Amino acid sequence: EITTTDSQLSTNFYSKSCPNLFSAVKPVVKSAINKEKRMGASLVRLFFHDCFVNGCDGSILLDDTSSFTGEKTAIPNRDSVRGFEVIDDIKSAVEKACPGVVSCADIVAIAARDSTVILGGPTWNVKLGRRDAKTASLSAANNGLPPATFNLNQLISIFNALGLSTRDLVALSGSHTVGQGRCISFRARIYNETNIDSGFAKTRRSKCPSTNGTGDNNLAPLDLQTPTRFDNKYFKNLLNQKGLLHSDQQLFNGGSTDSIVRTYSNSQSTFFSDFVTGMIKMGDISPLTGSKGEIRKNCRRVN
Ligand code: HEM
Numbered sequence: 001e002i003t004t005t006d007s008q009l010s011t012n013f014y015s016k017s018c019p020n021l022f023s024a025v026k027p028v029v030k031s032a033i034n035k036e037k038r039m040g041a042s043l044v045r046l047f048f049h050d051c052f053v054n055g056c057d058g059s060i061l062l063d064d065t066s067s068f069t070g071e072k073t074a075i076p077n078r079d080s081v082r083g084f085e086v087i088d089d090i091k092s093a094v095e096k097a098c099p100g101v102v103s104c105a106d107i108v109a110i111a112a113r114d115s116t117v118i119l120g121g122p123t124w125n126v127k128l129g130r131r132d133a134k135t136a137s138l139s140a141a142n143n144g145l146p147p148a149t150f151n152l153n154q155l156i157s158i159f160n161a162l163g164l165s166t167r168d169l170v171a172l173s174g175s176h177t178v179g180q181g182r183c184i185s186f187r188a189r190i191y192n193e194t195n196i197d198s199g200f201a202k203t204r205r206s207k208c209p210s211t212n213g214t215g216d217n218n219l220a221p222l223d224l225q226t227p228t229r230f231d232n233k234y235f236k237n238l239l240n241q242k243g244l245l246h247s248d249q250q251l252f253n254g255g256s257t258d259s260i261v262r263t264y265s266n267s268q269s270t271f272f273s274d275f276v277t278g279m280i281k282m283g284d285i286s287p288l289t290g291s292k293g294e295i296r297k298n299c300r301r302v303n
Pocket residue numbers: 038041042043044045048079080081082146147148149150155169172173175176178179180181182183185222245247
């Protein structure tokens with residue numbers, strides 16, 4: 001099932017209605033990353049976790065209320081996805097510049113791009129014109145986001161179902177060149193798997209106890225070399241069996257994606273160019289356009 005449209009999104013969507021949009025967003029992203037480098041990674045991930053669940057519609061931003069359960073408590077998101085306060089700060093700046101015009105879904109897309117650039121990655125023109133969902137789905141978030149336990153075929157399938165290719169899967173996974181994972185996400189890998197560098201496993205075990213429930217939230221960098229720099233070191237790690245997540249190492253484990261990982265490890269520019277292609281395709285997943293959805297006033301609730 002292909003859910004991407006050759007969308008009605010366009011890079012100049014707000015050029016008349018909000019000419020200063022990009023200059024309103026960027027300094028807020030910049031100052032958030034200056035405060036905490038990891039936030040850049042968190043904002044890139046927020047875009048992924050929005051787009052994979054009913055499309056890039058800002059659904060992930062909706063807070064739970066007494067009468068509504070959104071996506072924030074889904075297993076892949078709870079105690080893990082972050083950056084909501086930064087999105088609020090960006091929204092405030094954007095509302096000041098152009099009240100009632102720019103969707104929260106588009107703000108997430110721009111923040112992901114700006115974060116990538118600030119951390120040293122490639123730039124691209126962000127397609128815009130998404131509108132905000134009036135609903136969110138806990139079950140869709142639980143079912144639509146890939147867990148780190150997936151094998152290569154499962155990863156390929158979940159990406160293909162959204163119109164993203166195997167090459168997009170590998171390129172987009174390259175965003176694990178930045179950010180952190182919790183012990184609970186990589187415990188089984190560092191204790192039970194054999195396709196892992198033994199010294200690397202030993203280092204990671206020192207802060208991630210083997211007992212379930214102990215140290216679950218202890219963090220480790222997804223890229224052991226340059227965790228705050230957007231580069232191709234993640235792929236070099238995979239060649240050395242130093243992927244932190246099971247799903248990372250699946251991309252270089254004797255299967256069909258080995259050659260793509262090798263290509264990216266040898267050519268950062270090829271990685272960057274495929275990453276941009278992947279981010280634009282991911283951003284095209286079933287947007288709400290025209291009169292669908294709304295422009296939220298507050299990204300955390302429907303109007
Ligand atoms: C291919 C399937 C993927 C799986 C199984 C996966 C899984 C994960 C897991 C388990 C974590 C650590 C979460 C935690 O322990 O709290 C993580 C972090 C992260 N993921 Fe993925 N991911 C995938 C694809 C992607 C994609 C496509 C992107 C973006 C385009 C992305 C961006 C990130 C970033 C930047 C972080 C670090 C976030 C932070 O430090 O706050 N991931 N991912």
